[in-house]
Amino acid sequence: MKTNNKEKIKKVALSLFGQKGYEETSLHDIASAVGIKKPSIYNHFAGKEDIFTAVLEDLLITETTAYGELKLRKDEPAENLKRLFDLFCSRLMNTEEALLWKRVTFFPPEPFKDLIEEKFFEFEETITGILHSIYEDAKDFSGMKHFTEPEFTAAFLCLVDGVFLEHHYYREDIFRQRMDASWKVFSFGLFK
């Protein structure tokens, strides 16, 4: 049984950076959660910043893959948009990645400001790409009111950003009610 402490460190760091933040998580915290002593971390990583970089890289791959696997159905824009919304909400509620992603996109630790901004726009392009396909279907679809693609995209991203933030504030049952109500008004606004 190989222990593979390098993977363990990344896993623990993902969790602790998400819960407490980068600066508030010490290498001692990480090491003791893994079951080793602090200096042993340096066998696997060049330092604390190196751990963060590795964790963030894994996170982006995980997220991009998850959205890339979303199956869209031809000529079903309303259905497709709902699927994207549901995938977003479920990842938000069920993955450790979401917590760290929320933290670092909102309040990036100083040394990583540029890196995180870059990753943020990379991730947003993935979502924007999916929205583009859906819009292409929807613009000729009689069921949708007239919106430009930037309006369509902006309104959807604002909806998910609102949901994203509220997931942080409310208990799950209240959160679900709010999510449903917001979706209802949004889809009433978008579709005839």
Place this chain on the structure above:
Amino acid sequence: MKTNNKEKIKKVALSLFGQKGYEETSLHDIASAVGIKKPSIYNHFAGKEDIFTAVLEDLLITETTAYGELKLRKDEPAENLKRLFDLFCSRLMNTEEALLWKRVTFFPPEPFKDLIEEKFFEFEETITGILHSIYEDAKDFSGMKHFTEPEFTAAFLCLVDGVFLEHHYYREDIFRQRMDASWKVFSFGLFK
């Protein structure tokens, strides 16, 4: 000319806590921005936590006052809702309080979790109260589609939460476009 360093300390702390966060702001940072040495802070406050508590208290008073002064017009629900939305957006863009409020509601420093949660619900009640008056006007108003009050409230709060978050990500010109597009879809959803 009285220097009034106690007020200076609060002002500087509001700004630094907002920009860098509570844990990442040192008493040395605060003191040197005020133009004094670190131990002199203890003439005005019992410690770092005491400064934070005082700043947060002032912040809540400022915000509650600002929303309390919002003038609503009888039987103009759509107009009133837009005013509330605009007040929210303008405070978001123009006050230092908004940055600190974003930070601490989203990722409260450990020692203040309970205090901040309490203040959060207190502030939300202020907004919910305003939305209640607007809904009372709107529910008999033929221009609004049928939504329950919880749906109405949830959808509005999700909209402003989305805007709140996006203000952080985008430059002002892009932010304004997104804000306008989101409001457009939202109001199409709410009103006939």
Place this chain on the structure above:
DNA sequence: CCTACCGATCGGTAGG
């Protein structure tokens, strides 16, 4: 309001 100092904790290194 200051200088001088405290114990604790941080990321990181030496050396095995």
Place this chain on the structure above:
DNA sequence: CCTACCGATCGGTAGG
């Protein structure tokens, strides 16, 4: 993978 240690920085105190 460990023990033992480093210089820097933290919040806070003594004493004037």
